[in-house]
Amino acid sequence: MSEKRSSEAWGGLQFNVSQLLKSPTGTRRDYDIEVDLFPLDGNMVIVAPVRGHVGFLRAGNGILVTGRLETAVELECTRCLSEFRLPVCLEIEEEFRPTVDIASGAVVSHDGDQDVANLIDEHHILDLTEVVRQDVWLGLPTSPVCRPDCQGLCPHCGQNRDQGSCTCETETIDLRWAPLIASVSDRGD
Numbered sequence: 001m002s003e004k005r006s007s008e009a010w011g012g013l014q015f016n017v018s019q020l021l022k023s024p025t026g027t028r029r030d031y032d033i034e035v036d037l038f039p040l041d042g043n044m045v046i047v048a049p050v051r052g053h054v055g056f057l058r059a060g061n062g063i064l065v066t067g068r069l070e071t072a073v074e075l076e077c078t079r080c081l082s083e084f085r086l087p088v089c090l091e092i093e094e095e096f097r098p099t100v101d102i103a104s105g106a107v108v109s110h111d112g113d114q115d116v117a118n119l120i121d122e123h124h125i126l127d128l129t130e131v132v133r134q135d136v137w138l139g140l141p142t143s144p145v146c147r148p149d150c151q152g153l154c155p156h157c158g159q160n161r162d163q164g165s166c167t168c169e170t171e172t173i174d175l176r177w178a179p180l181i182a183s184v185s186d187r188g189d
Contacts, residue, residue, distance in 0.1 A: 018124035048072035062097035079152035
């Protein structure tokens with residue numbers, strides 16, 4: 001059995017899964033996601049809505065969430081320090097487990113390896129916010145560049161070489177190497 005719903009009815013990335021937890025294994029719910037505001041830390045800013053589709057599958061002791069989401073973030077290029085927009089695509093496959101038994105209301109214990117981001121709270125709310133936030137961070141390059149052929153900044157004057165050339169000499173010699181260079185040139189090598 002499958003139902004398709006919009007995430008707007010449940011507040012973006014939070015879903016009440018009490019009915020799904022009462023359903024038999026194999027029951028599926030599908031949701032279209034569109035969230036404009038999204039919390040991130042650091043100097044990264046999401047500049048496009050988080051959009052996509054997720055499916056919830058009642059499986060064993062919890063709910064398996066799979067889906068694909070897309071957004072864009074604003075980053076600073078590590079070569080030229082210009083801000084640029086980077087599209088991010090997320091593939092989600094996470095299992096969420098309840099903290100409270102849906103039938104008895106008893107607290108469910110979990111082993112120490114269970115990530116708290118993957119727990120369904122005592123009100124049967126499954127919150128994808130932290131999982132999506134972590135996946136956005138993990139999907140980013142370690143050294144983001146605005147484009148593959150970015151020439152970066154001149155190390156001497158700071159001119160952005162993508163915006164124009166500078167008048168700095170390209171062949172500068174580190175003065176610490178001067179005695180070695182002089183001895184090599186004196187030998188005629």
